[in-house]
Amino acid sequence: xxxxxxxxxxxxxxxxxxxxxxxxxxxFNLTLGYTLxxxxxxxLTPLSALVFKTFSMSWADFWTAVSAPRVVAxxxxxxxxxxxxxxxxVVAGLLVAWVLVRYSFPGKKIADALVDLPFALPTAVAxxxxxxxxxxxxxxxxxxxxxxxxxxxxxxxxxxxLIFIGLPFVVRTVQPVLEDTERELEEAAACLGxxxxxTFWRVIFPAIAPALLTGFAMAFxxxxxEYGSVIFIAGNMPMVSEITPLIIxxxxxxxxxxxxxxxxxxxxxxxxxxxxxxxxxxxWGRKRYGGAG
Amino acid sequence: MSIAKRVRTTESPAIRWLLTAxxxxxxxxxxxxxxxxxxxxxxxxxxxxxxxxxxxxxALAAIRLTLITAAIAVPLNLVxxxxxxxxxxxxxxxxxxFLTTLIDLPFSVSPVVAGLIYVLVFxxxxxxxxxxxxxxxxxxxxxxxxxLATVFVTFPFIARELIPLMQAQGSDEExxxxxxxxxxxxxxxxxxxPNIKWGLIYGVILCNARAMGEFGAVSVVSGHIRGQTNTMPxxxxxxxxxxxxxxxxxxxxxxxxxxxxxLVIKTAVEWQHEREMKATAELPPERPAA
Numbered sequence: 001x002x003x004x005x006x007x008x009x010x011x012x013x014x015x016x017x018x019x020x021x022x023x024x025x026x027x028f029n030l031t032l033g034y035t036l037x038x039x040x041x042x043x044l045t046p047l048s049a050l051v052f053k054t055f056s057m058s059w060a061d062f063w064t065a066v067s068a069p070r071v072v073a074x075x076x077x078x079x080x081x082x083x084x085x086x087x088x089x090v091v092a093g094l095l096v097a098w099v100l101v102r103y104s105f106p107g108k109k110i111a112d113a114l115v116d117l118p119f120a121l122p123t124a125v126a127x128x129x130x131x132x133x134x135x136x137x138x139x140x141x142x143x144x145x146x147x148x149x150x151x152x153x154x155x156x157x158x159x160x161x162l163i164f165i166g167l168p169f170v171v172r173t174v175q176p177v178l179e180d181t182e183r184e185l186e187e188a189a190a191c192l193g194x195x196x197x198x199t200f201w202r203v204i205f206p207a208i209a210p211a212l213l214t215g216f217a218m219a220f221x222x223x224x225x226e227y228g229s230v231i232f233i234a235g236n237m238p239m240v241s242e243i244t245p246l247i248i249x250x251x252x253x254x255x256x257x258x259x260x261x262x263x264x265x266x267x268x269x270x271x272x273x274x275x276x277x278x279x280x281x282x283x284w285g286r287k288r289y290g291g292a293g
Numbered sequence: 294m295s296i297a298k299r300v301r302t303t304e305s306p307a308i309r310w311l312l313t314a315x316x317x318x319x320x321x322x323x324x325x326x327x328x329x330x331x332x333x334x335x336x337x338x339x340x341x342x343x344x345x346x347x348x349x350x351x352a353l354a355a356i357r358l359t360l361i362t363a364a365i366a367v368p369l370n371l372v373x374x375x376x377x378x379x380x381x382x383x384x385x386x387x388x389x390x391f392l393t394t395l396i397d398l399p400f401s402v403s404p405v406v407a408g409l410i411y412v413l414v415f416x417x418x419x420x421x422x423x424x425x426x427x428x429x430x431x432x433x434x435x436x437x438x439x440x441l442a443t444v445f446v447t448f449p450f451i452a453r454e455l456i457p458l459m460q461a462q463g464s465d466e467e468x469x470x471x472x473x474x475x476x477x478x479x480x481x482x483x484x485x486x487p488n489i490k491w492g493l494i495y496g497v498i499l500c501n502a503r504a505m506g507e508f509g510a511v512s513v514v515s516g517h518i519r520g521q522t523n524t525m526p527x528x529x530x531x532x533x534x535x536x537x538x539x540x541x542x543x544x545x546x547x548x549x550x551x552x553x554x555x556l557v558i559k560t561a562v563e564w565q566h567e568r569e570m571k572a573t574a575e576l577p578p579e580r581p582a583a
Contacts, residue, residue, distance in 0.1 A: 046410035122506025225403025228508035245405035
């Protein structure tokens with residue numbers, strides 16, 4: 001596109017030095033200034049309020065708030081359920097991405113579009129809908145209840161809601177990498193006598209591993225903070241099925257701002273760490289396989 | 294692709310069929326079923342009950358508030374997204390990677406925490422609480438708080454679509470426009486904007502879907518005053534908790550429709566973009582692929 005438009009006029013006029021050419025474009029100060037201002041107002045200042053509030057607490061108060069049995073139980077539940085859900089998402093997401101990239105079948109484009117449903121469907125809607133399906137008198141629940149399987153109003157329901165929320169992360173990070181893998185390598189492996197499974201495990205899997213890890217971390221990070229889709233299906237029993245975001249809400253409703261802040265700061269810290277890990281994996285993947293991610 | 298190639302780099306038909314069936318089965322169970330359940334439950338008591346639930350004044354107020362919130366939050370983040378993408382994609386400066394990470398930050402903050410931080414700034418016991426009370430300005434438990442929380446959770450959507458897109462396109466065309474004497478605005482309107490329009494639309498519809506559907510953050514700052522500070526997702530929650538399941542699903546079905554429309558536009562934009570990429574790819578390459 002740009003070859004035709006650029007080649008003729010720019011070659012005699014623009015100086016060959018790249019640096020000088022960069023500065024030709026205007027608007028750097030304006031856009032950077034606005035970006036920093038808006039970022040500070042909307043994101044950084046409010047987040048620093050949380051940090052300051054946390055540091056204004058004494059260590060003993062902070063520890064009491066964070067180590068209360070009900071809070072610890074919610075951490076265990078939130079992280080445990082998120083870990084399981086992200087794990088399921090890796091397997092299911094790889095399967096869905098594989099089928100969408102490698103095979104053709106009727107309705108493939110619709111299936112591909114549908115993958116993003118959890119991004120587009122408001123979480124509260126997903127929550128009440130999953131509950132309507134899985135409750136004891138629900139669409140599927142009524143057949144499962146006589147078998148003694150309960151999937152709503154307990155930790156099982158939380159995991160299911162988190163699987164729903166996290167699925168697109170894995171599919172959408174793995175899909176482009178899978179599309180870019182070189183078929184020639186697979187042919188070479190096949191020619192050298194590898195079985196299809198060996199080819200997958202030794203050739204394809206190492207190439208998509210960084211993307212899978214990124215998808216896992218993103219699904220996990222999203223699951224840890226998720227609120228809307230979970231609270232309807234969770235049952236929200238203290239010590240059993242009460243997630244950490246709900247603990248924060250509960251403390252806020254009792255005007256326990258310090259307690260809510262303490263718990264929130266732990267969650268925020270974990271979000272930061274996850275964000276750093278995701279960036280690290282992506283940088284590592286780019287370095288190793290060039291451009292993937 | 295020749296037939297010989299395909300035979301060697303794919304699985305046996307039985308395995309292909311099995312994997313496809315498994316993937317589609319999983320999607321049917323986890324994606325199609327919940328979507329279908331919303332509409333079936335909404336229409337369980339018939340169309341007249343459905344309309345009654347939507348015509349109810351509190352529902353209408355919730356719809357209005359949701360539309361207002363999105364109408365403020367999306368343009369704000371659109372202007373920010375374009376500005377951020379311009380300075381990050383077109384210029385080199387120190388701390389660029391760090392800035393990009395900061396822009397992504399709201400994605401990894403729990404919605405509940407997002408709501409909480411605004412309570413800590415604007416709430417009665419917050420930093421600005423006493424000053425706001427003195428001047429009789431209500432932010433938390435009122436519409437401005439809802440808008441702010443929504444702006445926070447949808448903050449990165451448009452910027453994150455545009456940054457990689459504008460980086461990939463480089464700034465050769467803009468430089469040419471500049472050299473030919475175009476002003477900054479002319480360059481942006483006539484060169485950059487046409488190049489990024491699909492990414493822009495894509496970002497806007499995703500941002501809008503999230504803005505209209507946000508629940509956790511808005512729930513913390515709203516105060517749940519019926520008819521005043523209830524958005525559609527919050528109204529769904531209230532109805533559901535009052536055991537008005539059918540009415541809750543009726544309002545929820547509007548949000549589900551929004552999700553479907555979002556997906557349709559998104560897919561159309563992707564196809565359009567692919568078509569244009571293909572047309573570009575047919576031209577001779579500019580430089581050897583890196």
